[in-house]
Amino acid sequence: MIEDKNQDRTSLAELGEFGLIHHLTEHFNINHSSTVKAVGDDAAVLDASEKQTLITTDLLIEGVHFDLSYMPLKHLGYKAVMVNLSDVYAMNGTAEQITVSIAVSNRFPLEAIEELYAGIQLACQTYNVDLIGGDTTSSTKGMLISITAIGKANKEDIVYRNGAKETDLIVVSGDLGAAYLGLQVLEREKQVFQVDANNQPDLDAYSYLIERQLKPEARKDVSGLLKEMEIKPTSMIDISDGLSSEIMHICSQSKVGCKIYEDKLPLDPQVISASEEFNMDSTMIALSGGEDYELLFTVPIADFDKVKGNPNFSIIGHVTDESQGMNLVTRANQEIELKAQGWNALKEE
């Protein structure tokens, strides 16, 4: 993807580390009054406030988390930021700053890193986040990105994973499984391309799936939507490893069980049709697909009328006593135990 696109290449060695950092970050704006000092000193400086600080970090590695043969670098930069912001939103907080560290092998020219940072910058602008620091170094192989996101929240607004109570409703934003199927489509096209490089794929039927895989959006809006509805979740987590894995985190930390209803899982029509085409079970994909970056949360049953019918949210089940375990109620009304496979496990099948 980056090999054949730009003939005017600048080697990273020409710039040096400090030149590179300056070059990549000089066009980033600082928007938050809490950002006292961003890039350019030993550490960034953030202003204190009466709020609590949220800190989260994620590592993305070429060949493990992304494949540059179908992931454009600008999308990769954007997605790497989303993955981190999603964790801040899952605490019901506001993301305000990020640090970005990258390591790249010498196969990447400056123009490739600029593309990556263009995606990071677009994410910063769209989500109103300040880039405040990072580290840039060489790697012996491939590319890796390590991002730390810093957020704020009023103490009383923060939602942890451990507050779910029996009878609470289990709610999910958006829909599930599309990002995983987008990956399947892209993997298939890569195989086709390797056989016949002149093949022009028609990916219209998969546009939503591919967008969910290549350009996910973190659910910044959910916190505000919940406030408008006067709902404070009792627990919340973002769906990065698949619904099953995440609901099990909530249940184990809250010491409760759950029932999830198969017929309540929100699926986009493209997920249903692509599942059939790939001969995969759409429920399995929704449960284990991962990378949806939707939010999963629990609310008191008294909030049922507030959530019911809201197009942003689906009630997919309820919290039970811990002794009942974590179960999926199938369309045939059978209860089967949930397993945390995560998308990595799924991938190996």
Add this chain to the structure above:
Amino acid sequence: MIEDKNQDRTSLAELGEFGLIHHLTEHFNINHSSTVKAVGDDAAVLDASEKQTLITTDLLIEGVHFDLSYMPLKHLGYKAVMVNLSDVYAMNGTAEQITVSIAVSNRFPLEAIEELYAGIQLACQTYNVDLIGGDTTSSTKGMLISITAIGKANKEDIVYRNGAKETDLIVVSGDLGAAYLGLQVLEREKQVFQVDANNQPDLDAYSYLIERQLKPEARKDVSGLLKEMEIKPTSMIDISDGLSSEIMHICSQSKVGCKIYEDKLPLDPQVISASEEFNMDSTMIALSGGEDYELLFTVPIADFDKVKGNPNFSIIGHVTDESQGMNLVTRANQEIELKAQGWNALKEE
């Protein structure tokens, strides 16, 4: 180093990511009241205070920043924390939390990662820092460690790089060049070992050099020493890339020049003798060696009597007008322009 040491190996796949994080972090204590929630949710939660928050991050990559053939994993974990804390101390702040992300290839058994975390934990205990989060993933090659350190400082105590003024004294803590020479000794032993694996090296004459390379200590004490002396530096930076590179950062950000005096550079006797043995210029090593993790700072000339004779500090030069440039005054009283080579550049010679 890790290949021949432990026959009882546990594969990382047996534990899984969440099992691994739990296993590695369960024995870490939380000491700061500002740490509200550490490992175990989407994000860590820190309590606000009237202070400002310092954030810094560094990435260490096998084959680029460390060589496991002579760097024991416990030392690596310790050093990876030091590298980050040093940046917080260079802002005149107190480090309170770290996040640790690691990626490891499947050549590392659990016991190797435990060693790494033992070093991280020792650093956390010694420096009173809470581990609050991170990410653990597989890599396609080797090991990498990404650490973010979070610190606090009163707004009025923070020292940036850009406050140096003409006539200020330039001061450095400890001594310079030992870590770089320690690396040279270890590299030489590695070569010898490759030729004759039965060779038993006698490294007594290099003990200080090797310790500075394998187990550096960040200068947590300097902030307190300066307060006792009633000195607030006008600028400060930590020496990770070599004195030349760091003084040039201060000068360019402060828009000043400098004179550094060759005969004032603090050198340990082992640095002098090993420099001769390696046929290298000890001044060059002090200027470009790197990895010393000492602090370099400037103080008003009025503080001369306070600093003079203090065994922790050496006055190595003074700040000049920007137009005079950045110069080294040699023992022969010649002025030569400082060059920022950094230890990477030195290594390639």
